Amino acid sequence: MRELFDPVAKGLAGVLIDLGLDDVEPKSIVGGATDRSHGDIAIPFHKFAGVLRRPPAEIAEEVAGKLSPYLDKIAYVSSKSGFVNVTATPKWLSSRLVEFCDHPSFGVKADSLRKVVVDYSSPNIAKEMHVGHLRSTVIGDSLVRILEAKGNKVIRENHIGDWGTPFGMLIERLEDLDSSGIDPDEAMSDLGQFYRDARAQFDGDENFRARARARVVSLQTGDEPTLRRWGQLVDISMSHFQEVYVLLNVLLTEDDVMGESKYDHLLPDVVERLQKKGLLESNDGASVIYPGDWLNRDGDPLPLIIKKRDGGYNYATSDLACIIDRVERLQAEDLVYVVGAEQKQHFEMVFASARKSGLIDSRHTTSHVPFGLVLGPGGGKLKSRSGGVVKLLDLLNEAIDRASASVKDRNPDITQEELGRLSRSIGIGAVKYSDLKSDRTKDYVFDWEKMLSFEGETGPYLQYAHARISSILRNDKFQQSKSGLTSFSLAHESEMRLAREILKYPESVDQAAEDLAPHRICKQLHRLSQAFAAFYENCPVLVEDDNTRNERLALCRIAGGILNHGLNLLGIDAPDRM
RNA sequence: GGGCGUGUAGCAUAGCCUGGAUAAUGCACCGGCCUCCUAAGCCGGGGACCGCGGGUUCGAAUCCUGCCGCGCCCGCCA
Numbered sequence: 001m002r003e004l005f006d007p008v009a010k011g012l013a014g015v016l017i018d019l020g021l022d023d024v025e026p027k028s029i030v031g032g033a034t035d036r037s038h039g040d041i042a043i044p045f046h047k048f049a050g051v052l053r054r055p056p057a058e059i060a061e062e063v064a065g066k067l068s069p070y071l072d073k074i075a076y077v078s079s080k081s082g083f084v085n086v087t088a089t090p091k092w093l094s095s096r097l098v099e100f101c102d103h104p105s106f107g108v109k110a111d112s113l114r115k116v117v118v119d120y121s122s123p124n125i126a127k128e129m130h131v132g133h134l135r136s137t138v139i140g141d142s143l144v145r146i147l148e149a150k151g152n153k154v155i156r157e158n159h160i161g162d163w164g165t166p167f168g169m170l171i172e173r174l175e176d177l178d179s180s181g182i183d184p185d186e187a188m189s190d191l192g193q194f195y196r197d198a199r200a201q202f203d204g205d206e207n208f209r210a211r212a213r214a215r216v217v218s219l220q221t222g223d224e225p226t227l228r229r230w231g232q233l234v235d236i237s238m239s240h241f242q243e244v245y246v247l248l249n250v251l252l253t254e255d256d257v258m259g260e261s262k263y264d265h266l267l268p269d270v271v272e273r274l275q276k277k278g279l280l281e282s283n284d285g286a287s288v289i290y291p292g293d294w295l296n297r298d299g300d301p302l303p304l305i306i307k308k309r310d311g312g313y314n315y316a317t318s319d320l321a322c323i324i325d326r327v328e329r330l331q332a333e334d335l336v337y338v339v340g341a342e343q344k345q346h347f348e349m350v351f352a353s354a355r356k357s358g359l360i361d362s363r364h365t366t367s368h369v370p371f372g373l374v375l376g377p378g379g380g381k382l383k384s385r386s387g388g389v390v391k392l393l394d395l396l397n398e399a400i401d402r403a404s405a406s407v408k409d410r411n412p413d414i415t416q417e418e419l420g421r422l423s424r425s426i427g428i429g430a431v432k433y434s435d436l437k438s439d440r441t442k443d444y445v446f447d448w449e450k451m452l453s454f455e456g457e458t459g460p461y462l463q464y465a466h467a468r469i470s471s472i473l474r475n476d477k478f479q480q481s482k483s484g485l486t487s488f489s490l491a492h493e494s495e496m497r498l499a500r501e502i503l504k505y506p507e508s509v510d511q512a513a514e515d516l517a518p519h520r521i522c523k524q525l526h527r528l529s530q531a532f533a534a535f536y537e538n539c540p541v542l543v544e545d546d547n548t549r550n551e552r553l554a555l556c557r558i559a560g561g562i563l564n565h566g567l568n569l570l571g572i573d574a575p576d577r578m
Numbered sequence: 579g580g581g582c583g584u585g586u587a588g589c590a591u592a593g594c595c596u597g598g599a600u601a602a603u604g605c606a607c608c609g610g611c612c613u614c615c616u617a618a619g620c621c622g623g624g625g626a627c628c629g630c631g632g633g634u635u636c637g638a639a640u641c642c643u644g645c646c647g648c649g650c651c652c653g654c655c656a
Contacts, residue, residue, distance in 0.1 A: 028596090035599070044598050046636050056636080081599065082636090124656085161656070260656090286654055295580065296652060308654045315656050342650055344582065370583085373649085410618075438591055441583070443649075449605095450590080454618035456604040457591085464618050472615050515595085523592065526603080537611090537620045556615095578618075 001040055001500065002507050003096065004075065004088055005030055008041055011070030015063050021048060039076070039087030040500075046082045056082030093499045094488040100502060101485060101554060106562045107506035110151030112513065117155045117326045118144050120338035121245075121252055124161035125237040125259070126170050128192040129244050129392040131382055131446070132340075135371045138435045138571065140338035141250040142518040143369065145569045147336075150513045155330055158252055159322070160241075162234055162259035167219055168212035171229045173198035188236045192391070220264075234259075240393075247396050249428055250571060258325075266321035267313045271306055273324075277357050285309035291352035294345065304349050319350045323359050334365045336516065341370035341441065369516050372443035374435075382446050396428065402452050403427035403460075407578070418577075425573035426460055427452070432572050433459030437522040457526050459572055462563060465529035469560035470576035472541050476553060485554045489547075494535040498555055501531040505562050509569065518570060525566045532559050 005027070012026040033042040045063065046056040057079070064079035067086075071077055076087045100106055120140020123129045140156075148154045173194070177187040188194045201208045218226040238254055245252045271287065274280045279289045281303070288303035296302045304316045326332040337347060347368040354360045376382035384390045404423035407414065414422070434451035438444060454460040490496045501524070508524035511517070541552040564574040 031596085031598080033599090034593090034601085038599070042598075044637085046598080049636070083599065122656095164656085284654080288653075294652075297579075299580075303653060305654050310654080312654085314654065318656090340650095341583070343656085345651055346656090348582095372584090406618080410616095442591085443584085445590080447590090453605080458604090458618090460618060461604095464616080468616060468619085475615055519592085523603085530603085533619060534621085536615080537617095540615065542615050578616075 001032070001088070001503050003503075004040055004086070004092070007071060007074050008043075008067075008086055011067050012043070012063075014070070015066045018066060019048075019052065019059070019063070021051070024048075033085065038080075038083070039078075039085040041075075041086035043084040043086070044082060045084065049082075060084045088500075090488070090490040090496065093490060093496070093503065096503050097488050097499055097554075097558065098486060100558050105149065106558065106565055107503070108149055108509045108565070109506070110149070112147075112150040112152050114333045115153045115155070115331055116147050116334040116336060117157055117330060117332040118147070118336045118338065119157045119159050119322075120144075121241075121250075122159045122161070122339070123237075123241055126166075126188070126191060126198075126233050127195050127237075128190075129241060130389045131374050131392060131395060132389070133392055134374060134395070134431075135435055135440070136338045136340070137245075137248065137250055137252075138432050139369065139371055139440055139518065141248075141252070141571050142432075142436055142569060143336065143338065143516055144251060145571060146509065146513050146518065146521070149509065149569055152334075155326075155332065156252060156256040157326075158241075158257045160237075160257055160259040162230075162237075163261040163264060165216050167230060167233070168214070168216035169198045169202040169208070170195070170233055171215050171219070171226060172208060172212045173201060174229055174233065184232050185236060188233070191237065191240055192389075244392050244396070247393070247424075247428070248432075248571075249573065258322075260318055263318055263321040263325060266324055267317050270313075270317050270320045270324065273359070274306060274320075274353075274357050279353075279357055280306065289353050289357070291349045291356060294349060302349075304353055316346070316350055316353070319347075320354060320357075320359065323350075323354045327360055327364060333363060334367070335360075336367045336369060338369045338371070341372060344368060344370055367516060369440070371440040375443050375445045377445065377447065379445060396431065398448075399427035399431045399452070400424050401427070402448060403430065406452065406454065411578075422575055422578065425575050426463060426578070429459035429463055429567075429572040431459075432570060433462070433522065436518045436570055437526075438519055440517065440519065460578075462525050462529050462567060463573070463575055464578055465532050466560055466563040466567070466574045467576060467578040468536060469532065469556045469563070472556050473553070473560065474576075475542055476549075477542075478549075485550060488551050488554070492535075492539050494531070494538040495552070495555060498528075498531045498535045498559060501528040502555075502558055502562060505566065509566075512569075521566050521569055525563060525570075528559060528562060528566075 009026040009030050012030065016024050016026060030041060030043055033039050045059040048059060049056045052059060060079035060082050064077045064084045067084065068077040073089060074092045075089055078085050118140055121133060121137040123133050144154050144156055174184060174187065178184060202212055215226060219230060242254060274289055280287050281290065283303055286305050286309045287307035288305050290301050290303050294302035305314045306317050308314060323335065326335055339347065351366040360366065374382050382390055400423050403426040404419060407419060407423050407426065430451045437457060451458055452460065490499055505524055505528065508520050512520040539552055541549065541556060543549050567574045
């Protein structure tokens with residue numbers, strides 16, 4: 001609907017000059033109407049009452065009269081209590097809809113040609129993925145799809161934790177099990193248990209602890225047998241991650257993995273570069289950089305530690321190395337990090353350091369995309385029935401099982417194969433939609449009943465709207481060709497409402513891309529689904545009258561296409577039957 | 579102590595960046611609607627001192643400011 005703003009602003013420019021308001025930028029006073037009964041656009045004139053020494057209502061009335069001829073055939077213009085209201089004509093809506101008929105992305109323009117790296121998911125080797133990884137993975141994946149749809153070249157990066165001191169104990173644990181004849185795959189079949197066992201042995205056995213420490217040194221100095229063991233750990237973990245990613249239907253593959261180990265060789269380089277810039281300072285034996293105005297508890301400047309007192313590197317160093325790699329090797333312009341809100345300050349400090357040291361400059365942007373927590377029923381931490389962390393794999397399988405039960409309940413004759421596919425689409429879609437539908441910075445309570453209830457603002461509701469549309473198109477005996485319609489009459493109120501929600505889709509995608517906020521798309525798709533549901537009740541599609549049928553079929557095709565397109569941007573399937 | 583985030587009907591949220599008219603949506607609640615393209619739906623209804631107080635403005639959920647509740651962060655973990 002933003003396309004309506006241009007002609008309105010243009011027409012308004014002349015009118016404002018007539019009124020003696022030459023210096024007012026027309027676009028600055030044109031806004032979307034907040035209430036449907038006020039039309040599509042509202043322009044308030046109260047602020048000019050003082051300058052013009054006239055009551056707002058009178059000004060608005062005059063403007064409406066003068067603006068109306070400019071917008072002939074485009075919009076109706078009226079005025080009320082100091083506002084000028086502009087309402088698109090069916091003719092204008094129709095011409096816009098005709099464009100959408102043949103537009104493969106329904107008005108979404110691929111007009112942002114940036115090179116973007118999106119860093120998301122980031123699980124740890126030798127640890128099972130748990131609910132804590134859900135949001136980064138789901139939100140990050142949706143952002144990748146959205147940014148790609150906007151034309152950007154997007155590079156996915158899965159910054160897995162595959163390096164550092166824990167690997168000493170993990171490798172030693174693996175050694176021990178192997179020498180007692182246990183197959184590594186079997187030893188690590190329960191990743192969480194494997195990690196906990198290693199941890200327990202590390203904490204309880206002094207001899208083991210010493211071996212683990214020695215092993216870390218071997219790893220970092222490139223000892224071959226150690227690296228082989230390390231490789232085993234990585235491989236087994238990776239296949240577990242991939243299993244989750246496939247189930248979750250996210251785009252991440254093994255090709256997207258860029259673990260911490262990959263940046264290891266750049267760490268001395270980071271130190272050197274900062275040193276050359278004269279930014280490194282010695283502090284209590286460590287080498288640090290002071291990126292800005294951050295203070296510690298005592299009110300002293302807070303440094304970012306680049307090299308620890310013991311000579312080791314810190315995660316800040318690794319993050320800076322990452323930036324070097326992304327900017328110089330990958331030539332990235334925009335750096336996006338989908339990482340929990342608790343790391344906000346850390347990333348701000350890293351970004352500030354990167355700018356200060358010239359690793360990035362005015363051509364680059366950095367965005368930390370924080371998100372809230374997934375909470376349990378009581379509002380506390382989400383726990384499994386046994387009280388531990390919820391494994392992501394278990395959670396996803398439960399979603400699918402629950403969806404399966406509902407599908408079977410409703411559709412007893414369904415084939416096993418279709419049941420499997422459908423419950424996967426619905427179960428995973430429900431989890432993803434409930435994660436994406438509200439502002440990501442907020443915590444949300446994980447609630448099976450709500451997300452799978454199939455009522456209200458849920459994934460299944462949107463999928464159902466799509467399935468009903470598909471059903472209509474299937475039942476169309478004439479199987480109209482895809483385009484050919486040159487105008488829409490939009491005679492029924494429900495058709496008009498549907499048309500408006502259709503036309504608002506592209507701007508919701510732009511908003512989502514701009515704010516890195518997928519929920520903007522969720523909200524618009526839900527409004528579209530509601531408008532479609534009303535249309536579905538009030539406007540039978542497969543009727544005898546050719547004109548009516550063709551027009552309504554075209555509306556269905558566009559609405560269904562948008563649902564498919566939009567759900568895809570969220571990483572959610574759009575089944576044709578439910 | 580400092581910083582950041584958050585607070586909107588019984589519950590869950592949108593709107594806040596970019597100030598407009600009667601605060602939107604879902605759940606729950608009340609009343610209607612299946613000889614008709616999937617009722618996982620639709621139509622109608624009740625329910626809100628937008629955390630509290632000041633300020634700016636013709637106009638504040640939205641901007642500024644001071645409180646209050648909750649959460650997170652504040653150097654050798656990631």
